[in-house]
Amino acid sequence: MKKLMLLAVMFGITMSVNAQWFNKKVKGNGKIVTITRNVDSYDQVAVAGSFNVELVAGTEGKLTVQMDENLLEYLVTEVEGSKLKIRWEKGINVYTKSKLLITVPFEDIYGVALAGSGDIIANDIIKGDSFGAALSGSGDMNLKVDVNSLKTAISGSGDIDVAGNSVTLDCAISGSGDFDGSKLNSKEVTVAIAGSGDASVGTVADLNVKIAGSGDVTYSGNPKKNVKISGSGSVRSR
Numbered sequence: 001m002k003k004l005m006l007l008a009v010m011f012g013i014t015m016s017v018n019a020q021w022f023n024k025k026v027k028g029n030g031k032i033v034t035i036t037r038n039v040d041s042y043d044q045v046a047v048a049g050s051f052n053v054e055l056v057a058g059t060e061g062k063l064t065v066q067m068d069e070n071l072l073e074y075l076v077t078e079v080e081g082s083k084l085k086i087r088w089e090k091g092i093n094v095y096t097k098s099k100l101l102i103t104v105p106f107e108d109i110y111g112v113a114l115a116g117s118g119d120i121i122a123n124d125i126i127k128g129d130s131f132g133a134a135l136s137g138s139g140d141m142n143l144k145v146d147v148n149s150l151k152t153a154i155s156g157s158g159d160i161d162v163a164g165n166s167v168t169l170d171c172a173i174s175g176s177g178d179f180d181g182s183k184l185n186s187k188e189v190t191v192a193i194a195g196s197g198d199a200s201v202g203t204v205a206d207l208n209v210k211i212a213g214s215g216d217v218t219y220s221g222n223p224k225k226n227v228k229i230s231g232s233g234s235v236r237s238r
Contacts, residue, residue: 028068028096042084058105173197
């Protein structure tokens with residue numbers, strides 16, 4: 001799982017994100033407002049919490065936030081280096097029945113990370129040479145890409161769904177999360193699973209799989225396969 005850990009560290013996804021002491025509880029007042037926040041430019045996005053983040057084509061730096069009015073003062077949207085970080089103020093435990101929606105525009109972006117129970121959805125296609133997605137927790141990602149190299153890492157029970165094109169795909173799963181790349185066109189695919197998570201990939205030419213546990217890998221086509229399994233996991237054609 002070295003690749004999983006490397007990708008997680010790269011985008012700042014660690015268990016310590018949620019392992020903090022909360023000393024103030026704040027409940028949303030139900031009065032939903034929409035505001036704009038301006039930040040510096042970025043090429044990575046890291047989200048911690050239960051936010052619903054939508055990635056849309058546009059110029060970096062102008063975020064649209066929709067949530068309970070009284071929660072805005074506790075929302076942190078900051079850029080460190082080239083990474084946009086979205087999280088709650090430290091020590092704050094937020095409760096709300098409302099959807100916490102943040103729209104993030106992008107031109108050139110090469111990495112997204114999510115720690116928690118939120119979602120990241122790409123409404124537009126992410127283009128570039130390489131792209132990475134790291135997920136820790138129970139959140140989900142739904143992405144559209146057109147890249148040469150794609151790396152994904154799942155730690156926990158969250159799911160990643162990717163469609164589009166990527167010449168190479170490197171997928172690592174640790175836990176019970178699932179990866180769905182059945183609508184992703186790739187030539188060379190590498191999948192590493194430790195646990196019960198499953199991976200579904202599209203039609204590929206070369207498939208390299210390493211499973212430690214009960215995870216399953218499904219694929220299309222007739223690829224050249226290199227498979228190592230320790231446990232009850234399986235690799236099969238759909």
